[in-house]
Amino acid sequence: MTAILGAEWLKLPETRAVMEALEAAGGADCARFVGGCVRNSLMGQSVDDIDIATRLQPSATMAALKARGLRAIPTGVDHGTVTAVAGGRPFEITTLRRDVETDGRRAVVAFTEDWAEDAARRDFRLNALYAGAAGCVFDPTGGGLSDAAQGRIIFVGDPEARIREDYLRILRFFRFFAWYGTGAPDAAGLAACERLSAGVERLSAERVSKELLKLLSACDPTPAVRAMAQAGVLARLTGGEADLSVFETLARLTPDPLLRLSVLLPDAEAAAVAARLRLSNAQRDRLLAAVDPAGDVSPTMTEPAARAALYRLGRQAFEDRLLKAAARSRADPEPLLAPMRAWTPPRLPVGGRDLAVRGVSPGPQTGRLLSAFEESWIADDFPDAGHEARLDALVAAISAEPSGTR
DSSP states (O other): BBBBBOOOHOOOHHHHHHHHHHHHOOOSEEEETTTHHHHHHHHTOOOOOOEEESSOOOOHHHHHHHHTEEEEEEEEEGGGGEEEEEEEEEEEEOOEEEEEEEOOOOOEEOOOOOHHHHTTSSBBGOOOOOOOTTTBBOTSSSSHHHHHHHHHBBBBSSSHHHHHHHHHHHHHHHHHHHHHOOOOOOHHHHHHHTTTTTGGGGGGHHHHHOOOOHHSSSSSHHHHHHHHTTTTTHHHSSSSSOOOHHHHHHHOOOOOOOEEEEEEEEGGGGGHHHHHTOOOHHHHHHHTTOTTTOOOOTTTHHHHHHHHHHHHHHHHHHHHHHHHHHHHTTTOOOHHHHHHHHHHOOOOSOHHHHHHHHTTTHHHHHHHHHHHHHHHHHTTTTEEEEOHHHHHHHHHHHHHOOOOOO
């Protein structure tokens, strides 16, 4: 039997404490690890979350944990989920379930003691893998182990049935392919996603944006994004056709999921898509700041011009615009990016006090003079000296203007 005996998380005293608490109440093999921790261990990838499936009812799970002095949080008892906290680490424990009713967004479930029934309601075969307390792996669908070994993302049972239970599984199909898939996506799964692609429009914006940004965080999301476009899913999310060659180039330049998203959106639709996906204000503002309608930022600009742009835009917007421009022009941004990252924009070296000592009273003229100084200083590439002479010349020039034009 396949096992994950070497997994570090399996040996943690916190992990052992939780499993021992459950087995003390429900007997040997009443609880098994499930999902990502098993899948990632088999695929040699890091494990962040430890999820556990159990035959115990939620009330019995709570009691078992408390009997061993472990914290038990009823995070979703109606759906069978209790969170155990051991040594400060959370473990999500869910009673085995079968679906009674689904509507494409949520499910009504009934508890079961049948591992096969629980596996049958899961999305993909490689996510329906279980491991006992000692690390022995169970594969109720019969295909999860081979899928994990070969990097295949295959729905449990009929793909359309799984998708109709929860349309988010369309996005999860592409997200898991981006993270764990190799070769071409499963043909039957891809075809089902295409036939039911309109279902993504029924999902809450928060679920869609979370799944989409996870997908775009993959090391190389391009094959998955191309498959999404092929299936007609991408256009439903972004509101237009994307230049996937630009996306592919940008994906090689940056791992940033939000910046990768920005090149999938028509510039004119960035605000609308951000609102539709209910991105945070900070995410929305960054998407909008990355739009460069005039194309002023480019890998071929001079360093003085780049310093001026960085100073005016701020580092994040400047770098986002530069990387997008590099992706569109297929130019290397590094010769300009490196010196800009090494440069710290200086603070404006003069202020209202410097004008006051020159007899300029506070008011609109102060703002006008400071703006003129700043523009001149930027145009000369931020010199370190000569500030007093520059300011004197500006004051003198304005003082010489007829009073009606000041």
